[in-house]
Amino acid sequence: MDSKVDNLPSQADQKLQQEFNEWAAAGRGDEMESHHSDITEQTLALMDIQPGDRILDLGCGTGWASRRMARIATTGEVVGLDVADEMLRRAEQSSSAFRNVRYAWGSAENIPEADNAFNKVLSVESFYYYADQGKALDELRRVMAPGAKLFILINLYKDNHYSLRWVTELKVPVQALSEAEYKALLAKHGFTNVEARRIPDRSPTPETYSGKWFKNAEELRDFKKIGALLLIAEKPH
Ligand SMILES: C[S@@+](CC[C@H](N)C(=O)[O-])C[C@H]1O[C@@H](n2cnc3c(N)ncnc32)[C@H](O)[C@@H]1O
Structure with a gap:
């Protein structure tokens, strides 16, 4: 098939693009930094980032974690990748002082990057939106170098019952899997050393x-105490 045709976003991705462009226009991209900051900081510590690392930020939004x-x-x-071009426009505006950040438009299910390009991948609050999570994992395995580590951080998963309220309220379809189902999915798609951790959100909760x-x-306090699900996995050598 002509690669240009192959690269056209799927209907599901077009819907996600439209929805998240609206979020960006409404300023919700920037708001997410404060909402996801504490759980992301704990994840960055586990990633043990080093000078020279080549990192993919999958579903980067406005790019605060990329920076x-x-x-x-x-x-x-x-490299910050996102399906919503309005998110990326804001990410680029905020990143002009950085020489080692690049943004790319595309879908997690069709990542426009070379094979074996990254030694670490972070994805914050994005993975449950992907219509075909297995395809996204196959793409991740392709762009990850042997031995590279994947960190998927999500607040919406079956074992945090509060988050299931979002499933019917969000304007786009989402996947609600359990920790056990995610671990099995990662193993099925060729990842090893698969582990799951809970990351409680330690940010202060207002009285009302x-x-x-x-x-x-x-x-809200209870939701934060249950915490986000962090999936860690490795591409085999
Ligand atoms: C809830 S936001 C989180 C953004 C950012 N990681 C943060 O924490 O602020 C989800 C992001 O995932 C992106 N996204 C959703 N589906 C995607 C897909 N199939 N491929 C790439 N990005 C996607 C959205 O456009 C959006 O920017």
């Missing part, structure tokens, strides 16, 4: 909660 990683990876490179996802601040 945090680029500050440490100095002589390496961080006025948003739409929780009944009160107590529920």
